[in-house]
Amino acid sequence: MTRARPLVTDMIGGLVFTIIGVAGLIESLRMPRFENRNADPFTVPGLTPGLLSTVLAVLGVALIARAMAGRGGATPLPILNWSAGSATRMIFTLVTVMTYGFVLFGNVPFIIATTLFVFIFTIGAELLNPQRKLSLPKLCIGALVLGLCSAFVVRFVFVQIFLVRLPG
Amino acid sequence: MDGLFHFLNAVAAIGLSADIFVVIWATLLGIVIGMIPGLTATLGVALVTTLTFTMQPNTAILVLICVYIGAIYGGGRTAILLNIPGTPANAASVLDGFPLAKTGRAGEAMAIATTGSFLGSIVGMLGLAIVAPWLAEFALDFTSFEFFWLAVFGIVLCGQLTAMDDPLKGWIAGFFGLLIAMVGQESLHAYARFSYGVPNLEGGFGLLPVLVGAFGCAEVFVVMRQEATQLVASKVGNVLSAALSSLRYTRTWLRSGAIGTFMGVVPGVGEDMGAWVSYAAAKRASKTPEEFGRGSPDGLLAAETGNNAAVPGALIPVLTLAIPGSAPAAVLLAAMIIHGLRPGPLIMITQADFFYSVVAMVFWASCAMLVLGLLLTRPLLYVLKIRREWLMGVIFVLCVVGSFAIAGRIFDVWVMIGFGLIGFLMRETGFPVAPMILGVVLGPILDNNLRRSLSISQGNPVDFVTRPISAIIAGMVLLIVLFSLPAVQRAVRAALSRIASPVKNNGHG
Numbered sequence: 001m002t003r004a005r006p007l008v009t010d011m012i013g014g015l016v017f018t019i020i021g022v023a024g025l026i027e028s029l030r031m032p033r034f035e036n037r038n039a040d041p042f043t044v045p046g047l048t049p050g051l052l053s054t055v056l057a058v059l060g061v062a063l064i065a066r067a068m069a070g071r072g073g074a075t076p077l078p079i080l081n082w083s084a085g086s087a088t089r090m091i092f093t094l095v096t097v098m099t100y101g102f103v104l105f106g107n108v109p110f111i112i113a114t115t116l117f118v119f120i121f122t123i124g125a126e127l128l129n130p131q132r133k134l135s136l137p138k139l140c141i142g143a144l145v146l147g148l149c150s151a152f153v154v155r156f157v158f159v160q161i162f163l164v165r166l167p168g
Numbered sequence: 169m170d171g172l173f174h175f176l177n178a179v180a181a182i183g184l185s186a187d188i189f190v191v192i193w194a195t196l197l198g199i200v201i202g203m204i205p206g207l208t209a210t211l212g213v214a215l216v217t218t219l220t221f222t223m224q225p226n227t228a229i230l231v232l233i234c235v236y237i238g239a240i241y242g243g244g245r246t247a248i249l250l251n252i253p254g255t256p257a258n259a260a261s262v263l264d265g266f267p268l269a270k271t272g273r274a275g276e277a278m279a280i281a282t283t284g285s286f287l288g289s290i291v292g293m294l295g296l297a298i299v300a301p302w303l304a305e306f307a308l309d310f311t312s313f314e315f316f317w318l319a320v321f322g323i324v325l326c327g328q329l330t331a332m333d334d335p336l337k338g339w340i341a342g343f344f345g346l347l348i349a350m351v352g353q354e355s356l357h358a359y360a361r362f363s364y365g366v367p368n369l370e371g372g373f374g375l376l377p378v379l380v381g382a383f384g385c386a387e388v389f390v391v392m393r394q395e396a397t398q399l400v401a402s403k404v405g406n407v408l409s410a411a412l413s414s415l416r417y418t419r420t421w422l423r424s425g426a427i428g429t430f431m432g433v434v435p436g437v438g439e440d441m442g443a444w445v446s447y448a449a450a451k452r453a454s455k456t457p458e459e460f461g462r463g464s465p466d467g468l469l470a471a472e473t474g475n476n477a478a479v480p481g482a483l484i485p486v487l488t489l490a491i492p493g494s495a496p497a498a499v500l501l502a503a504m505i506i507h508g509l510r511p512g513p514l515i516m517i518t519q520a521d522f523f524y525s526v527v528a529m530v531f532w533a534s535c536a537m538l539v540l541g542l543l544l545t546r547p548l549l550y551v552l553k554i555r556r557e558w559l560m561g562v563i564f565v566l567c568v569v570g571s572f573a574i575a576g577r578i579f580d581v582w583v584m585i586g587f588g589l590i591g592f593l594m595r596e597t598g599f600p601v602a603p604m605i606l607g608v609v610l611g612p613i614l615d616n617n618l619r620r621s622l623s624i625s626q627g628n629p630v631d632f633v634t635r636p637i638s639a640i641i642a643g644m645v646l647l648i649v650l651f652s653l654p655a656v657q658r659a660v661r662a663a664l665s666r667i668a669s670p671v672k673n674n675g676h677g
Contacts, residue, residue: 006598009597010598013337013340013599017340020344027362032359039357041627042626043356043357043619044357045357045361046361047618047619048614048618049347049361049362052346053347056344056347059339060340063336066336071654072334077596077597077598078596079593079596083395086393086394086395089392089393090389090393093392093393093560094389097385097564098585100564100565101564101568101585105568105572106578106581114565117565118561118565121561121564122558122561125557125560125561142558146558150561154565154566154569161222162218162221162222164569164573164576165576
């Protein structure tokens with residue numbers, strides 16, 4: 001791996017934080033100053049976020065400048081080391097957790113949503129594992145039992161013991 | 169003497185009541201959480217916090233402290249037997265713990281880790297009992313100027329120490345966290361910043377969903393991205409005799425305990441730095457430094473003592489300044505506030521009994537950790553055989569339900585997943601997550617105290633550096649920033665070598 005790739009990563013990271021800083025500064029300047037209420041100008045809401053955004057933008061520019069000067073970037077960054085297996089597992093994980101968190105949880109009854117998620121996550125993760133020991137039927141039975149147990153135990157603990165109303 | 173009386177009273181109150189059973193199960197739960205790769209102490213404390221809502225405040229904090237201490241200790245087992253740290257705090261333990269296990273000395277390594285963790289917690293507890301009342305009294309003189317600088321100091325130092333080779337990224341993470349904390353209604357004019365009319369954003373981001381996301385959900389992503397791990401040793405020898413023999417390294421555990429406690433006190437730094445700095449100090453002081461990294465009992469003892477000593481150390485700023493010493497301590501601080509406890513400079517005046525209860529909780533959790541760690545060595549090996557494929561789905565369900573349970577808002581689940589992605593991307597690109605979390609915690613403190621100070625001083629910035637305590641903290645911030653600049657480092661090195669060379673020449677002459 002050459003040093004150029006970490007430097008590009010640093011440059012992109014610096015750019016992202018600079019944009020956040022500049023956007024934060026613009027938004028801070030747009031915040032009201034409450035002159036009509038005779039508010040103390042040193043207590044206006046945009047003061048602290050404005051200062052913090054400026055510092056963040058300056059630090060982001062410093063990171064970009066450092067990367068452009070060819071300095072830094074010595075630390076091995078995990079993002080530059082992806083195997084095909086890692087990428088597949090990651091895509092699978094992202095898709096399943098987001099489906100559960102954004103779609104199923106709150107819209108589908110808790111027991112069904114959670115059993116389904118744990119069942120699919122466990123089976124998918126095991127199928128992607130080259131060291132899998134269980135046969136597919138045993139895996140399906142195990143994952144279903146795990147899904148049902150997790151859903152009922154979590155619901156019992158939160159609803160019956162901690163009196164939390166779960167959605168769906 | 170008054171303090172000792174209060175402490176003994178608190179120890180008896182826990183030891184002679186049903187709370188002792190709470191100590192046992194909560195510490196065991198913490199050990200199991202720490203042992204499972206991917207479950208950190210922060211995640212454990214955050215998830216368990218959601219289970220303590222209906223408990224009495226003291227019992228809830230007792231549970232969380234036991235889980236915290238147990239998890240930091242439990243991660244050492246994973247470091248020894250799997251060659252990966254169970255929690256980030258145990259990274260230094262891998263260096264000597266794993267080589268010891270590979271040579272058939274896994275039992276000895278676990279005994280050393282157990283003794284070291286216990287001694288570290290006890291040294292840290294003494295530090296907590298002695299330093300916290302003094303610091304609380306000192307902090308009574310703090311005004312908004314000092315609290316503003318303290319928040320800046322925390323971010324700058326945490327950014328520096330959690331990204332030693334690249335402090336710039338640590339500071340970016342810290343200021344990003346401070347900016348995140350600005351979202352939502354501010355306290356002086358009730359204006360909702362960065363909310364764009366979205367009602368959920370007007371309340372800001374809840375600390376617990378952010379923490380569960382950045383440390384829990386992100387951990388699920390990190391674990392699933394990595395390759396599977398294998399258990400290297402499943403047999404252990406005589407643990408008790410090895411535990412007793414590790415007591416002979418008196419200097420190591422005393423030094424590491426003191427260093428770990430100090431690193432715990434530093435805002436946002438916490439257990440992992442406690443372990444690394446203790447390990448480095450032990451290596452420097454050792455007569456056989458070449459053994460470090462090849463299975464040195466001294467090195468393992470130093471790392472495990474250092475990380476557990478940082479736990480009570482991290483509680484010192486939580487209790488006296490309401491500023492967390494580490495990421496799990498940030499969750500603990502949030503839990504204290506949720507349970508109606510008010511940590512801060514007034515704690516020794518308004519809640520002295522609670523303070524000594526916390527010291528007693530650390531004592532009992534340490535004792536439980538020692539006993540459970542030595543007695544359950546073999547049964548606990550089964551925890552390491554749990555496959556991540558069967559665990560991570562359930563962990564994610566707990567992250568979702570835990571985030572939702574705090575306020576009953578689906579929005580908090582989205583926040584948790586969002587911060588999970590942010591935390592994961594930050595780790596992938598070399599930005600430390602701890603300064604960001606510290607920034608989220610310190611944001612309101614910095615905001616309120618900056619604007620209050622400017623209002624008092626009528627905008628005169630000189631007042632920020634002319635008050636004695638402010639000037640000292642501001643000077644420290646400046647020194648940290650200056651010494652991280654390569655040009656300054658080069659100049660200092662050149663100056664030191666110029667000073668050293670005449671001395672060397674004279675010595676030889």
